[in-house]
Amino acid sequence: MKKLVLALTGTALLVAAAVTYTVSARHDTAAAEPAAALTLAPGQLLFRDTATGRVGAVPLGDTTAKPQLSGLKCDRFATAKQTAVCLAVRPGTLPAITDVLVLDDHLAVRHTETLPGTPSRARVSPDGRRVDWTLFVTGDSYAQTGFSTRAGLYEVDTGRLVKTIEELPVFKDGNRYFAADVNYWGITFAPDGNRFYATLGSKGTTYLVEADYARYRGKTLRENVECPSLSPDGKRVAFKKKVGDGVWRLSVLDLASLKETELAEPRSVDDQALWQDDHTILYGLGNAVWAVAADGTGTPRQLVAGAASPAVTQDPR
Template structure:
């Protein structure tokens, strides 16, 4: 079964930019000496957008001068002692992405080379799963000219799932079938088994709750994109489409299905990240921002010239 991304203006721009992106994924030198980063508690990591390198600041002092590693990525994520770096290979047509599975010193433990350009990346809270979403081109049904592939890698077993497109999903009481089904934005629960993702098909998006061991899922809410499960596994932060190319950040209570719009008033085209059970991080306008998860307060800029935030516990 193939998959299609909805015609989203912001996404199309991201694909176009990724297609011409030429920064290497490997540990490169440039004008700034590379720091030897080690994953430790209380860090805010991010992609430094001017250089493409992964940087880090103390979470308690985000305004501090960042340490920049030599690792260059388009998307980055971390949990426990595992990190993942998605880096598009320069000059390849069709585009290819290196999925780099990293240890706590950001040294490469495993590499997969997959077709497409980077979109989203996550590591399960137990550090045993890395997952990603890539944009791909060539699906005949894709009116926008591109589709997605969401896949994962089991760090402890070495098992690769190139795409979850065969995941059986029920919408209501019926098994859902459609040629244009696509998934993106995987997020795992702390048990490493329950996970959530967006299913897109026929102009609609659904939040899917799935069981990895049983390998089946069910749609539990419409108009949910790029879910991110809270540390206590009771809520999902997500982007909700409110207009063409416009999304609002919201939080969904998984027990009551009550939605709370967050205080960020600008459009956010990102998969949010929970700093803790009370604060949501995200990228917008070439910066990493934080906003309270209960709808109160106001957005707070943490790091300028940054994207793809990740935090260590």
């Protein structure tokens, strides 16, 4: 009996140690300055600090200010209204496992989903009612052949989980599209929380899909559109256009005319761009967050060094 008690005690200690290690691996701040109590107060540029993995923030009006770093560690981060989402891969898991953390306006965890895969993209619908994500389940790069993704979403107000949108009926040229190799990635919602866009990849071609969430059906609009990001006015999509193997250019598509405008960023950008407002687009590139005009003019501006996965908190309307 004594041996059994000792064994159970030892097991409990091991479990406690494992839990402590897992928590500290995600939220450890010992290697950096004390954590700041960040909130989703308006007028901020939030981002992932690439040196520590922690979510940081600077004022939108002064991005050269010293960043404040929270204790929250994420691989991808996004926010809208009073909701945020953090994708955090569990260290040491193989195959990879990601925790999808749904956060409130003080970055406290409201809900967690644990899913297989490596974090790739994350977004929150403009009304704050849905969070969505893309995970790599095989491969770890859009430049690789044979990669596979899972794009899913969570309804914050109802608790409904859609692990993957692979069953979304999509029509191409008026006909239902079927293929065994269909992948979706890069979901972006309209301000109404219903209309959304995503990339459909199949047979070596990518398509921009426009979908109705309530009716749960979509249609292809045009080819060679990846990682769409809908503008605040809901009229344009920023996206990355493939121009070579592993090379993409940022462009903006007018949804009414389907006219495309290449942006003034000449380098390859492998990111889901973010609209700061109707005139400015943000993106991660070369271990920094950059901004460029949405009309193709001007030159790129570096906003924050050592940063990725930008997110902005807007003034309430």
